[in-house]
Amino acid sequence: MLLGFLLISKSRAQEVYYEPGQAHIPGTYDFLLKNGTTLRGQFVRRDSASYLIRTKKDGDQLLPVNTIVRADLIGGTLRSGPDYPNGFPFRLFVMPTAYMPEKRSLYFQSSYVLFSRLDAGFTKNFSVGTTFQTLNPRNFHTFSAKYGVKLTERTRVALNVQYIGIRLNEQLLTRFGLAQGIATVGNLERNITVGAGVTFSQKGIASSGVVTIGYVRKLTPDLTFINQNNILIGESIEPQYTYLAGLSSAGLRFNRRRHAFDTALLLPVYSSNGLIRTSPLPYLSYQVRIGK
Known part of the structure; x- marks a missing residue:
């Protein structure tokens, strides 16, 4: 981290x-x-x-x-190829920024082919989204809503609320939520996002604070660098159990006119038997804008 x-x-x-x-x-x-x-x-x-x-x-x-x-x-230098904007500024890799999806637009994202996500912009200030396991949504699904406003030309703030359901076995469905305030400073091509919030649940997963720090910078007309970091604070799980303590990631977004490809290296940081460990994982996703 x-x-x-x-x-x-x-x-x-x-x-x-x-x-x-x-x-x-x-x-x-x-x-x-x-x-x-x-x-x-x-x-x-x-x-x-x-x-x-x-x-x-x-x-x-x-x-x-x-x-x-x-x-x-x-x-760097100007290129002869087309200059594509970052068409998905409302999302880092898996966490949101304070930017909003475009009004009356639908966005689809597929991660590893195993997980799918839909985001819909209803107004310039309000959007909803859902993520689910592609083949069996009952095993993993989320629903989210985000309200955001532009304070100045370079500053935006938003509130993101999310429900998450994970089926651990046939009898046990763990439900918990995430509420997070987000601020993004900069423009579409270079910005910093800072978020703070809390997770909460009734059983199975302990509540904790969540801090998000993200950085976006356009490197070339069709390539954007993205860095996303999440820290879970105040986990109340017994030391002998394994639990996630945070996630750090860095990678590239290959921009096109209506779609983009993300590739990154994920570093989940977890505690196991009182020791902090990490195991690097590749991340791949494809996203496309549907509509205007």
Whole structure:
């Protein structure tokens, strides 16, 4: 888990932006202009009065210095291929962010083929979702609802509530819930998510606090890096039992126009006989937007 925290801290520290008159790092930038628009491109040359910026869509653009508010470094060189946005910003790998699914859109996700998830955006502030074991939903199923609002252009907050049912055997179905407050700061292509909440149940699984920390950064026009970390706090299970203490993960999202592929390495951290252990696991998922 420490590795995940260090990765996030280091990534935040390396966020680069350019102010007119300062030296810049070669690469692709999002230029924020005084009229509120954003222009993506690369520096070609500059003088005391203007900057020549090369864009993929509109070619070379000559901009006066006083029209540029700032420029955020987002990646390497421009590519000739299409530039796909992160079409699923409301989700890290398995945990939500404060972004909302698009209104009147349906999203489908399949993880390992064994698990399926559907998310539906009803309004710009409210969405619902369900996850289930593909072949036998009775063995594992969840239902969730999320309400979120945009506080500023770069800050969003949300409340996510989830019911989870796991069938341990034919006679025992364990039910528990998760309620979590979430804040996401940044934009669709580079943001940090922090969440805090609690799990609760009547039997079978002890209640605990849950902390989520996630980081998203677009690396290239069609590739996004994602880091997700979850920590369970205050587990009240006897030491001789094995239980999950947290989950750290890092991987890539391959973006396309209406769908994406996720591949990552999961590091579940668990306690067994009083010892902290982990076993790396691969993660694969496919997700697609249905509708507009």
